[in-house]
Amino acid sequence: xxxxxxxxxxxxxxxxxxxxxxxxxxxxxxVYVLGMSFTTKAEMIQRNYFVIIPKExxxxxxxxxxxxxxxWHSFLISVFRSTVGPLLALMLTTVGAFVLAQRTxxxxxxxxxxxxxxxxxxxxxxxxxxxxxxxxxINSAWSMVLPLMVDSFGLLVIKIFIENLPDGLVxxxxxxxxxxxxxxxxxxxxxxxxxxxxIGLFNLVAHWNSWFDALLYxxxxxxxxxxxxxxxxxxxxxxxxxxxxxxxxxxQAVSTETIKMATVVVGLVPILCVYPFLQKHxxxxxxxxxxxx
Amino acid sequence: MAxxxxxxxxxxxxxxxxxxxxxxxxxxxxAEHRILYLMFLPVIAYYVIFRYWPIVLAWIVAFKDLQLGxxxxxxxxxxxxxxxVMFEDPEIVNVLxxxxxxxxxxxxxxxxxxxxxxxxxxxxxSRRLKKWLQSAVYIPHFFSWVIVYGIVFAFFSTGTGFVNNxxxxxxxxxxxxxxxxxxxxxLLLGSALxxxxxxxxxxxxxxxxxxxxxxxxxxxxxGAGPIRRIAAITLPSIxxxxxxxxxxxxGSILFAGGEQILLFYNKAVxxxxxxxxxxxxxxxxxxxxxxxxTAVGVFQSIIGMVFILGxxxxxxxxxxxxxx
Numbered sequence: 341x342x343x344x345x346x347x348x349x350x351x352x353x354x355x356x357x358x359x360x361x362x363x364x365x366x367x368x369x370x371v372y373v374l375g376m377s378f379t380t381k382a383e384m385i386q387r388n389y390f391v392i393i394p395k396e397x398x399x400x401x402x403x404x405x406x407x408x409x410x411x412w413h414s415f416l417i418s419v420f421r422s423t424v425g426p427l428l429a430l431m432l433t434t435v436g437a438f439v440l441a442q443r444t445x446x447x448x449x450x451x452x453x454x455x456x457x458x459x460x461x462x463x464x465x466x467x468x469x470x471x472x473x474x475x476x477x478i479n480s481a482w483s484m485v486l487p488l489m490v491d492s493f494g495l496l497v498i499k500i501f502i503e504n505l506p507d508g509l510v511x512x513x514x515x516x517x518x519x520x521x522x523x524x525x526x527x528x529x530x531x532x533x534x535x536x537x538x539i540g541l542f543n544l545v546a547h548w549n550s551w552f553d554a555l556l557y558x559x560x561x562x563x564x565x566x567x568x569x570x571x572x573x574x575x576x577x578x579x580x581x582x583x584x585x586x587x588x589x590x591x592q593a594v595s596t597e598t599i600k601m602a603t604v605v606v607g608l609v610p611i612l613c614v615y616p617f618l619q620k621h622x623x624x625x626x627x628x629x630x631x632x633x
Numbered sequence: 634m635a636x637x638x639x640x641x642x643x644x645x646x647x648x649x650x651x652x653x654x655x656x657x658x659x660x661x662x663x664a665e666h667r668i669l670y671l672m673f674l675p676v677i678a679y680y681v682i683f684r685y686w687p688i689v690l691a692w693i694v695a696f697k698d699l700q701l702g703x704x705x706x707x708x709x710x711x712x713x714x715x716x717x718v719m720f721e722d723p724e725i726v727n728v729l730x731x732x733x734x735x736x737x738x739x740x741x742x743x744x745x746x747x748x749x750x751x752x753x754x755x756x757x758x759s760r761r762l763k764k765w766l767q768s769a770v771y772i773p774h775f776f777s778w779v780i781v782y783g784i785v786f787a788f789f790s791t792g793t794g795f796v797n798n799x800x801x802x803x804x805x806x807x808x809x810x811x812x813x814x815x816x817x818x819x820l821l822l823g824s825a826l827x828x829x830x831x832x833x834x835x836x837x838x839x840x841x842x843x844x845x846x847x848x849x850x851x852x853x854x855x856g857a858g859p860i861r862r863i864a865a866i867t868l869p870s871i872x873x874x875x876x877x878x879x880x881x882x883x884g885s886i887l888f889a890g891g892e893q894i895l896l897f898y899n900k901a902v903x904x905x906x907x908x909x910x911x912x913x914x915x916x917x918x919x920x921x922x923x924x925x926x927t928a929v930g931v932f933q934s935i936i937g938m939v940f941i942l943g944x945x946x947x948x949x950x951x952x953x954x955x956x957x
Contacts, residue, residue, distance in 0.1 A: 345858070346851075347858045348858070348860060349858060350646065351756070351858070351859035351860075352756075352757075352758050354653040355757060356757065356759075356762075357754055357755040358753060359750070359753050359754060359766050360766065362750060362766075362830070362831075363766040363769040363770050364769075365827065366770045366772055366773055366827070366831060367769050367772070368786065369784045369787070370772075370784075372787060372788075372795060373783070373784060373787050376787065383791075388798065388801070389792070389793040389798055390795075390798045390802070398679055414770050431681060432675060432676055435672050435673070435675070435676065436673065436676035438672070439669050439670075439672055440673075442666070444662070444666070445666050445669055446659060446662050446663050446666065447663075447765060450804070451673065451677075454677070455676075455680060458680060458684040458685070460938050460941060460942075461688055461934060461938060462684070462687065462688065462934060463684075463686075463687025463688040463689075463690060463691040463919070463931070463934075464636045464687070464691055464913070464927065464930025464931065464934055465910070465913050465914060465918060465930060466691075466694070466913065466917055466923050466926045466927045466930060467687040467688070467690040467691040467694060467927055468683075468687040469918060469929070470687070470690055470694070470705065470923070471682070471683065471686050471687050471690060475682070486683070487683050489679050489683070490676060490679045490680065494643070506641075518685060519668060519674070520668040520669055524672075529647065530937055545775050548777070549775075549776070549777030549778075549779075549780075550777070551777065551779055552892050552895070554915075556914075556918070567777050567779045567780075568854060570779050570780070570783065571782075571896065573852060574779070574782055574783050574786055574896075575782075575896060597787075597792075597793045600783065601783070601787060602786070602801075602837070603783075604780055604783035604787075605778055607777070607779065607783075608776065608780055611775050611776060611780075612772075615775060618775065619768060619771065
């Protein structure tokens with residue numbers, strides 16, 4: 341675009357305006373939610389809940405959340421599933437990918453079909469529930485971790501990554517007499533680290549965001565992850581849960597809405613923290629997935 | 634990559650990599666790879682327990698009358714009775730209709746905006762700004778539906794929502810968006826579009842990176858304006874990807890996004906909001922109608938598979954690339 345004609349300038353102006361508007365639409369809700377979470381009740385009422393940037397920001401809502409054992413507990417449960425879950429998944433998925441990347445392995449095609457068929461076919465909600473029940477995982481925090489222990493899509497991406505590693509490196513390890521396991525841990529894992537990091541981060545986000553499994557498999561409220569507590573706060577106005585009721589009660593300092601928004605923020609922050617790393621990896625990962633997957 | 638490991642006792646001379654393994658017997662080759670099979674065992678165990686066992690159960694339970702207390706195997710076979718109920722019960726028929734309607738609407742609403750946005754991103758002259766704006770539009774993709782619901786709540790709730798504040802400020806009455814049947818689907822589809830529009834541009838932008846920039850320069854030199862360039866270069870280069878995406882989306886025809894609806898719906902909008910997944914959760918699982926719920930799930934999974942296979946076939950036929 342060396343030569344700038346009139347139509348060129350008009351076109352650039354229009355697309356700049358539209359794209360900036362779309363980007364603002366993506367970001368503005370976050371700013372609004374953040375602003376609301378810091379607003380005092382007095383200001384809410386005075387400005388008729390029309391607050392974007394509070395004049396006298398208050399941490400009251402966050403203090404209330406901190407004081408609530410329900411939110412704290414659920415936060416820890418979420419941390420548990422978002423760390424243990426992806427680590428376990430990464431281990432099993434990498435081993436699976438490594439095995440399926442061995443071109444000489446008899447039955448490799450069959451194994452691959454065995455794994456990929458599950459992307460097409462699934463048992464559905466109730467049969468899966470019955471299996472979890474048969475395994476005795478109802479009301480266990482492991483019901484949120486074990487069913488997600490292998491990530492079929494991630495397995496495919498890591499497998500392609502391993503296959504594209506320079507042949508010589510893996511070969512020479514084998515000629516040096518390294519066994520399969522040490523080839524995997526000493527050669528392949530360090531080389532595939534970027535792909536593993538990307539898949540691990542995606543897994544972490546999936547675990548952090550997940551709540552439906554908790555709804556299905558957990559009756560014990562003390563095992564609820566953060567997203568479940570947030571869901572209960574947002575969708576039901578009066579919750580029978582012991583601490584929640586007191587916590588959501590509007591007081592002199594802060595209104596129910598503000599506490600809800602502060603909880604949304606707490607649910608968001610971890611995602612925003614890993615987002616820069618995600619962004620670094622995902623375009624490549626998506627591209628790989630889209631082209632080869 | 635030929636992975637023939639020199640076995641202890643075998644000659645140390647490296648075997649000719651390509652020819653040798655083929656000539657050895659299958660059992661010998663399997664034995665050579667025994668460590669790999671051993672490593673793969675936990676993966677197989679996972680798939681058998683968590684992926685294949687539910688499928689087996691689904692096909693059993695759908696043809697039985699499973700009651701609470703009786704086991705899967707001891708309960709009574711009822712043939713196609715559960716499926717018959719499914720097509721006769723007006724509530725379930727309505728659920729099936731909603732499912733198709735909402736998923737078709739999703740495909741339609743979610744289809745063009747990312748293409749337009751991707752083309753605009755591609756043409757954006759300021760590279761730096763482009764990067765920043767891209768980072769912004771991708772963010773919502775990583776939010777959970779609960780968070781998205783929280784945000785929609787902050788904007789549309791009757792008492793304190795931003796939109797209602799604006800309405801009141803403009804002199805209109807506050808409106809109960811969440812209880813309005815005509816607003817349920819726009820809210821659902823709008824928030825889904827908000828969440829995914831940026832993310833969906835990636836596949837098009839990836840395709841556009843392979844277009845030779847000289848084409849654009851040449852076209853500009855020849856006097857082609859921006860619209861002409863889009864029609865002559867940009868669109869033709871992403872047309873295969875557009876067809877591909879459309880075919881793949883058709884595969885989700887019976888998947889209306891139950892997780893999102895479960896958060897968004899309520900009794901007031903149930904008639905136009907209830908889809909297979911929400912119904913199976915509410916009536917099948919919570920009210921213990923395991924067998925009918927499973928039958929509906931099996932139906933969904935079969936139709937879903939037919940559509941995925943069909944759309945993949947179409948994608949391969951028309952674009953030369955499929956999901957696999």
